[in-house]
Amino acid sequence: MGFQKISVVANMIQLLFLIGFFLLPPAFASTSGNADGYSINGRVKIPGFGTKGLGLPGKISNVKVILNGGQIVSFLGPDGYFSFHNVLAGTHLIEVSAMGYFFSPVRVDVSARHPGKVQAALTENRRGLNELVLEPLSEEQYFEMREPFSVMSLVKSPMGMMIGFMVFAMVLMPKLMENIDPEEMKRAQEEMRSQGVPSLSSLLPGAGAAAAARS
Amino acid sequence: MAIRVFVVLFILLSSSYTISSLYEDQVGLMDWHQQYIGKVKHAVFHTQKAGRKRVVVSTEENVVASLDLRRGEIYWRHVLGAGDVIDQIDIALGKYVITLSSAGSTLRAWNLPDGQMAWESSLSGSKPSNSFLLVPGKSEKDTVIIAYGNGCLHAISSVDGELLWKKELDEGIEIQQLVQPFGSELIYAVGYIGSSQFAAYQINADTGDLLKYESEASPGGFSGEIVLVSGETFVAFDATQTHLVSVKIRNGKISFQQTHISNIVDNLSGKATLLQSKLAGIFGVNVGTYTTFVKVTDEGQFVVLSKTSHAAALSDVLPISDGHFAFSIIQLDGDKIQQTVKDVEDWGNDFLIERIDMTEKRGLVHKVFLNNYIKTDRSYGFRALVVMEDHSLLLLQQGEIVWTREDGLASIIDVTTSELPIEKQGVSVAKVEQTLFEWLKGHLLKVKGTLMLATPDEVAEIQKIRLQSSGKSKMTRDHNGFRKLLIVLSKSGKIFALHTGDGRIVWSQLLRSLQKSEGCEFPVGLNLYHWQVPHHHALDENPSVLVVGRCGSKLDNPGVLSVVDVYTGNEVNPWGHVHSISQVVPLPFTDSTEQRLHLLIDTHGNAHLYPTNTEALEIFQREFTNVYWYSVEADTGIIKGHTLKSTCTLEVEDKYCFSSRDLWSIVFPSESEKIIATVTRKPNEVVHTQAKVMAEQELMYKYISKNLVFVATVTPKASGEIGSATPDESQLVVYLIDTVTGRILNRMVHHGSQGPVHAVFSENWVVYHYFNLRAHRYEMSVIEIYDQSRADNKDVLKLIVGKHNLTSPVSSYSRPEILTKSQSYFFAHTVKVVAVTSTAKGITSRHLLIGTVGDQVLALDKRFVDPRRTANPTQAEREEGLVPLTDSLPIIPQSYVTHGLKVEGLRGIVTIPTKLESTSLVFTYGVDLFFTRIAPSKTYDSLTEDFSYALLLITIFVLLVAIFVTWYLSEKKELEEKWR
Numbered sequence A: 001m002g003f004q005k006i007s008v009v010a011n012m013i014q015l016l017f018l019i020g021f022f023l024l025p026p027a028f029a030s031t032s033g034n035a036d037g038y039s040i041n042g043r044v045k046i047p048g049f050g051t052k053g054l055g056l057p058g059k060i061s062n063v064k065v066i067l068n069g070g071q072i073v074s075f076l077g078p079d080g081y082f083s084f085h086n087v088l089a090g091t092h093l094i095e096v097s098a099m100g101y102f103f104s105p106v107r108v109d110v111s112a113r114h115p116g117k118v119q120a121a122l123t124e125n126r127r128g129l130n131e132l133v134l135e136p137l138s139e140e141q142y143f144e145m146r147e148p149f150s151v152m153s154l155v156k157s158p159m160g161m162m163i164g165f166m167v168f169a170m171v172l173m174p175k176l177m178e179n180i181d182p183e184e185m186k187r188a189q190e191e192m193r194s195q196g197v198p199s200l201s202s203l204l205p206g207a208g209a210a211a212a213a214r215s
Numbered sequence B: 001m002a003i004r005v006f007v008v009l010f011i012l013l014s015s016s017y018t019i020s021s022l023y024e025d026q027v028g029l030m031d032w033h034q035q036y037i038g039k040v041k042h043a044v045f046h047t048q049k050a051g052r053k054r055v056v057v058s059t060e061e062n063v064v065a066s067l068d069l070r071r072g073e074i075y076w077r078h079v080l081g082a083g084d085v086i087d088q089i090d091i092a093l094g095k096y097v098i099t100l101s102s103a104g105s106t107l108r109a110w111n112l113p114d115g116q117m118a119w120e121s122s123l124s125g126s127k128p129s130n131s132f133l134l135v136p137g138k139s140e141k142d143t144v145i146i147a148y149g150n151g152c153l154h155a156i157s158s159v160d161g162e163l164l165w166k167k168e169l170d171e172g173i174e175i176q177q178l179v180q181p182f183g184s185e186l187i188y189a190v191g192y193i194g195s196s197q198f199a200a201y202q203i204n205a206d207t208g209d210l211l212k213y214e215s216e217a218s219p220g221g222f223s224g225e226i227v228l229v230s231g232e233t234f235v236a237f238d239a240t241q242t243h244l245v246s247v248k249i250r251n252g253k254i255s256f257q258q259t260h261i262s263n264i265v266d267n268l269s270g271k272a273t274l275l276q277s278k279l280a281g282i283f284g285v286n287v288g289t290y291t292t293f294v295k296v297t298d299e300g301q302f303v304v305l306s307k308t309s310h311a312a313a314l315s316d317v318l319p320i321s322d323g324h325f326a327f328s329i330i331q332l333d334g335d336k337i338q339q340t341v342k343d344v345e346d347w348g349n350d351f352l353i354e355r356i357d358m359t360e361k362r363g364l365v366h367k368v369f370l371n372n373y374i375k376t377d378r379s380y381g382f383r384a385l386v387v388m389e390d391h392s393l394l395l396l397q398q399g400e401i402v403w404t405r406e407d408g409l410a411s412i413i414d415v416t417t418s419e420l421p422i423e424k425q426g427v428s429v430a431k432v433e434q435t436l437f438e439w440l441k442g443h444l445l446k447v448k449g450t451l452m453l454a455t456p457d458e459v460a461e462i463q464k465i466r467l468q469s470s471g472k473s474k475m476t477r478d479h480n481g482f483r484k485l486l487i488v489l490s491k492s493g494k495i496f497a498l499h500t501g502d503g504r505i506v507w508s509q510l511l512r513s514l515q516k517s518e519g520c521e522f523p524v525g526l527n528l529y530h531w532q533v534p535h536h537h538a539l540d541e542n543p544s545v546l547v548v549g550r551c552g553s554k555l556d557n558p559g560v561l562s563v564v565d566v567y568t569g570n571e572v573n574p575w576g577h578v579h580s581i582s583q584v585v586p587l588p589f590t591d592s593t594e595q596r597l598h599l600l601i602d603t604h605g606n607a608h609l610y611p612t613n614t615e616a617l618e619i620f621q622r623e624f625t626n627v628y629w630y631s632v633e634a635d636t637g638i639i640k641g642h643t644l645k646s647t648c649t650l651e652v653e654d655k656y657c658f659s660s661r662d663l664w665s666i667v668f669p670s671e672s673e674k675i676i677a678t679v680t681r682k683p684n685e686v687v688h689t690q691a692k693v694m695a696e697q698e699l700m701y702k703y704i705s706k707n708l709v710f711v712a713t714v715t716p717k718a719s720g721e722i723g724s725a726t727p728d729e730s731q732l733v734v735y736l737i738d739t740v741t742g743r744i745l746n747r748m749v750h751h752g753s754q755g756p757v758h759a760v761f762s763e764n765w766v767v768y769h770y771f772n773l774r775a776h777r778y779e780m781s782v783i784e785i786y787d788q789s790r791a792d793n794k795d796v797l798k799l800i801v802g803k804h805n806l807t808s809p810v811s812s813y814s815r816p817e818i819l820t821k822s823q824s825y826f827f828a829h830t831v832k833v834v835a836v837t838s839t840a841k842g843i844t845s846r847h848l849l850i851g852t853v854g855d856q857v858l859a860l861d862k863r864f865v866d867p868r869r870t871a872n873p874t875q876a877e878r879e880e881g882l883v884p885l886t887d888s889l890p891i892i893p894q895s896y897v898t899h900g901l902k903v904e905g906l907r908g909i910v911t912i913p914t915k916l917e918s919t920s921l922v923f924t925y926g927v928d929l930f931f932t933r934i935a936p937s938k939t940y941d942s943l944t945e946d947f948s949y950a951l952l953l954i955t956i957f958v959l960l961v962a963i964f965v966t967w968y969l970s971e972k973k974e975l976e977e978k979w980r
Helices: A002-023 A151-156 A158-179 A182-195 A205-214 B002-015 B436-450 B456-469 B614-622 B796-801 B875-880 B949-979
Strands: A038-044 A064-067 A072-075 A081-087 A090-097 A106-110 A118-122 B032-034 B040-046 B054-059 B063-068 B074-079 B086-092 B096-101 B106-111 B117-122 B132-134 B144-149 B152-157 B163-168 B173-179 B186-193 B197-204 B210-217 B223-230 B233-237 B243-250 B253-260 B273-276 B282-286 B291-296 B302-307 B312-314 B318-320 B324-333 B336-343 B350-357 B365-374 B380-388 B393-397 B400-405 B412-419 B484-490 B494-499 B505-510 B523-532 B544-551 B558-565 B576-580 B583-590 B596-601 B607-610 B628-633 B638-647 B657-667 B674-680 B691-693 B699-702 B708-714 B731-738 B744-751 B753-762 B765-772 B777-787 B818-827 B831-836 B847-852 B857-861 B908-913 B920-925 B929-934
Touching (some): A038 A118, A072 B117, A151 A158, B040 B380, B086 B132, B096 B132, B096 B144, B144 B173, B186 B243, B197 B253, B210 B253, B233 B273, B273 B312, B282 B312, B318 B365, B324 B365, B336 B380, B412 B523, B412 B908, B412 B920, B484 B523, B523 B583, B523 B596, B583 B614, B596 B614, B596 B628, B607 B614, B674 B765, B731 B777, B744 B777, B744 B818, B753 B831, B831 B908, B847 B908
Parallel strands (some): B731 B753
Antiparallel strands (some): A038 A081, A064 A072, A090 A106, B032 B929, B040 B054, B063 B074, B096 B106, B106 B117, B132 B144, B144 B152, B197 B210, B233 B243, B243 B253, B282 B291, B291 B302, B312 B324, B318 B324, B380 B393, B393 B400, B412 B484, B523 B544, B596 B607, B607 B657, B674 B708, B691 B699, B708 B731, B731 B744, B765 B777, B847 B857, B908 B920, B920 B929
């Protein structure tokens, strides 16, 4: 069954995680604890946002950081900083919603035993993070790029192919016919006729007309 | 031959990974997007400075937005999280919008021009409480914001959000009001201790020092909210709700005065509510049909000032220059809005009385926000922002409605669709008129456009004309079935009809039966059902929808039923208030006028038949024994199957009422399983083929039953948020249950997984989305169900001999031999809602429509969630179109149907089939609305929008020329040959 397979994979991922965490440098502390819970502080960094964002005003202000699929929704400060307050100890999921960019969800462990310790790892590629700085995995292009006009695209279209074939039949076919020796042609035609195979002339109207004219 | 070509083409098209992608310049051709904000709770004007005049609002949909005061358009907008309810908003320093949310625990400042968050601060406290926000003064010197929340008073610097001081108020006090009189440095916090003690704190706003504390017991006690009358006067009801109590704080002394309510209101019927006009020295008593205004004198005496003939709304007090203060009273008189702006000092002095015509029914006035400006002749002008009962927002200025926003559309409850009328002379909902002059102008513009003489404005105009002439906004049915009416029920009890072509509102109607009335305090709309869909013999009838509602939120409250004509919006046959409604079962039968039979189940288990006519009863009696339904009790974890028994035994005879009996029940163990999701197939879904052809000429029969329900249960401990349970203590169990027999067809356990579960059931498969705690990623699983009992039928020999069971009836009672196949895949995003495309005949392959946490809608080909995907598919499987196995589902940016847009606050996705088999309409709603049409296997049955007719014409022309040229050449050559 597929499920067993997947669960084996999942176990392996788990194992990888554990190994990863042992190998990783000690977790960064970015929390301040109190009775209600802890705070998670981080930063969203989008390369080239300042220059690119100029064309679309207010783009950075529309970025949201989401904890546990909507439990808390946070917004970015001027430099991309965000924080979640009153988060209980445990394992959480942080997602970043930004138009035009794909962010991997981040697994965040808030330690209860060492208050103030947060460990984070990207879930898409299982990479541990030394500090909670989230960067997009890829840019998202929502539209097909319209290819600039080219002769090839015109030729490739059904109509282009029609015209192409026609030109071929009109210009090249007679040229091909000319290259054949008329004697040989006649012989071949007679051979075909005797065999009862439909002749070339009946297949090609142009050649047929030429042959008829010759005979 | 044509069919074969079609099939070959179809296979060719469907074997490539189709993604319904768009070019950027195609945006808006077949989709539309509308942005809303929801019902406004608070509004703050920003008009002092020159430049853009704007109003900042917060709404019940947790939206904070800045609107253009001239046109009502959105400058910027933020939708906060679902639990992040906005308590108060204000403007500080003239450049920040301050929002207090999450019951007073989050304070944020947004940049006024662009909506960028400037700072955020978290306010902690010891206990939950009311929350208040004070932004003293609007000048740039005052930098202190006072916020009360969680039992603590906080002073925050408005420059950077730093906490200046924090003061915890006494444990027992329940703060009801936070006041800062104009120009004062003192803050008063008043509230109750217990039910009879009134307490007041006086605090220095700069230092947080407690200056005074007073408390005094009132003989009559208190109930409900305290209304703020002036800086030191408050009014509330006493504990018995029969007396009004005024509280006066003077020189540190608290004194009470009370009067019986009958002294103020003549003949009280129903409940009276108090209207607050902050610091006007007066307050209003609203008793449903009219409002009385009362002044509180310095001694605390009540003086009745005047009485309006209609229910009114009051604005807060607005300081206008030279020490004058004004406030506004708005009342609705028939189809006119009457606005009165009064002077606080002098009741008889009206600054302004205006009566404004309002053609559309919008219900009562709920809120008023007043703002003033100085006219060119140096006199005062007033503008008022009015929130109506249907959640719409109006701006009144100089005796007219400047703009209107239909923000009821931000809170859609249910959606259904209807066909438009057939094109016929005289039958059209609204005429689309085009005069000769406009026609001429349009053609001139087009000529200009082709000659490259048009300015950018004119190009836009040409684009608009092109959209119009494409006929997508016509009010009649089209050949492809793209034009329809979307019938939308909103939370306010208003029903809208939107045109699918351009999204405009064709009509809207505030339903009388869903308005507040005696015996029905809080009516809520629940669902829409197709009531009458005329085709064939009843074509002259207009189609109609059934609106089901309920008085109040409890299940055993009386129900509300109404039938609404889809073309006009009129309520045709409102039954009004009926028995309680726990479930509505649309039956697959219609009477001679094409009214669909519906069975409404009440909380006692009785079934009521609608429509109530003898013909319907006759039809129903024939099918009496074939009616089954099931009910899910999520709290107790029981699923029950029901059938009909006999007619009801009630005191009043009712031949349309039937009693029911339980057929079966499934009880889930409450300590280990909690029902979190149940999903069934759409009743109107069409399945084209019963069988699926596999590689190597294998045949599998789909198990297609309308009576299947998918149920997901989770360990009670893991029913909360992610992170609340460890993988070891949570598991997700999914069931497939036959709802006629109660037989569990399939059960599967996902260890270490938890909800929320979002599922979609279509044809013979279920796809569901859940969270895998071990991998800490979201997963999507698919279950496909195949019928094994019919597997023998693929033997041709047996078929010829006649030993097959193809003709045997399919019944839920026969024990099915089913085979399930399933597989799981990782999916990156949190999902809000899942739907599936639906087409007219079910031939086109299906796409899953996934509403992600980023409020986008992703179209995912069903073939990616196929349980038969393997890592190395064989050649035959590859030819069949099986995708090699990957551990996670691909997210292709081009396949977002919402492309570069967001549907903020996404809540639902509705798919509607068109007459064109390849195409499906998609309507997505939340705070925003988005509509588009998608073709999951590309438009194989019609030419695409960007098909180049010009190229086709050129080709034909070139071919014709070529024919003549060759003809001429061959003639010439023939002649030459003959001469030779």
